[in-house]
Amino acid sequence: MIVKNVNDVIGTKDEIKTDNWLSRRVLLKQDGMGFSFHETVIFPGTETHIHYQNHLEAVWCIEGDGEVETIADGKKYALGPGVVYALNEHDDHWLRGGKEPLRVICVFNPPLTGQEVHDADGVYPVEQPQAA
Template sequence: MIVRNVNEIEGTVDEIITANWTSRRVLLARDGMGFSFHETVILPGTETHIHYRNHLEAVWCIEGDGEVETIADGRKYTLGPGVVYALDDHDEHWLRGGREPLRVICVFNPPLTGREVHDARGVYPLPAGAEHG
């Protein structure tokens, strides 16, 4: 059994901090679960271009506010507590922070290794030997 407290990840190599967000990576590929599990806080007023070509992601918003916009059709979705969105078609999108920090719980398949950051196209690389969904 794996038991972790997300607060213990703060300040470790499993906490990734960028100008737009902070991600605490709770379960990773090394844990052998077949997915990774993260708590991420999107900073207010930020905009991040994301296109997970190699991963599927589900996001559960639990605190704060924001918006996700799919680039293919320009549809905008308001984010707040209780909203779940799933990038089931590798949807290229903009993720925007609102007035308050947006805290989300994310699940990735295939699992992240923990050190990924978005490249210039908004993509995380596919780990060697992994298949994407």
């Protein structure tokens, strides 16, 4: 059994901060679960282009407000407590922070290693196999 506390991630290499968000990566590839599990805070008034070409993601909004917009069709979805969205088609999208910090719980498949940040196209890279 794996038991972790998100507070134990704060201030470690598994807490990643950018200008737009802060992500606490709690369960990672090394944990062997087949997915990764994160607590992320989207900062108010920010806009992040995301296009997970190599991962599927499900997001559960816990508190705060924001918006997700799918680029292909321009549809906008309000985000707030209780809303879940799943990027089941590698959806190219904008994630926008609202007036309050948006706290979300995210699940990624395949799992992240923990150090990923979006590249210029909004993509997380595929982990490269380690040389033997």
